[in-house]
Amino acid sequence: MLTIAMPKGRIFEEAAALLREAGYKLPPEFDESRKLIIEVPEENMRFFLAKPMDVATYVEHGVADLGIAGKDVLLEEERDVYELIDLKISPCYLAVAGLPNTSIDEVAPKIATKYPSAASAYYRTKGEQVEIIKLNGSIELAPMIGLADRIVDIVSTGRTLKENGLVEYEKIVDITSRLIVNPVSYRMKDQEIGQLVSRLSEIISEKAV
Structure with a gap:
């Protein structure tokens, strides 16, 4: 049985739709279930529902053969997993970003983010030293209350920034969801995984045309 770790929320919905388009028969209750483990015996699959930041951890430790994770998580976590294909879903x-018409503190600029590793790497490539402040949510609040000069965060539509009076200053990297695999599973279940990758790749290619 192939085990797949899936993130809750929008990525889950888009990934489930993609699997169905690829011909996998997922039951209707799959979308509505509050269970954390969902088995689909007719497809010889078992799904784990997890927080997005935890998916790569499950795959790295081998409790899930495969996972669907945003590129943001992979950049931040640097887990020992293989990235198989770009699923082209949940783009952001x-x-x-920060308050409009404000300059950054040149002596000790403070950057608030949920992605301290990715933010640090970005500023290192620019040759800039910054103080990273890790937050777990409501990142937009940081510049509004003077905690940070700028934030580094995910932007989808830009609506959240706008509603909180913030503007985007620099785009760092495009993010989509990727299919990842445990290195051992990749060797041990290569046939099943290869078939899944082939079926998904075909659908993704058709959508791109």
Whole structure:
């Protein structure tokens, strides 16, 4: 049985739709279930529902053969997993934002983010030293209350920034969801995984045309 770790929320919905388009018979209750483990015996699959940031951890430790994770998580976590294909779902991007018409503190600029590793790497490539402040949510609040000069966060439509009076300053990297695999599972279940990758790749290619 192939085990697949799936993130809850929008990525889950889009990934489930993609699997169905690829011919996998997922039951209707699959979308509505509150269970954390869902078995689909007719497809010889078992799904784990997890927080997006935890998916790569399950795959790295081998309790899930495969996972669907945003590129933002993979950049931040740097887990020992293989990235198989770009599923082209849940597009967004990582960006620098802040209050409009404000300059950054040149002596000790403070950057608030849920992605400290990715943010640090970005500023290192620019040759800039910054103080990273890790937050777990409501990142937009940081510049509004003077905690940080800028934030590094995911932008989808830009609506959240706008509603909180913030503007985007720099785009860092485009983000989509990727299919990842445990290195051992990749060797041990290569036939089943290869078939899944082939079926998904075909659908993704058709959508791109």
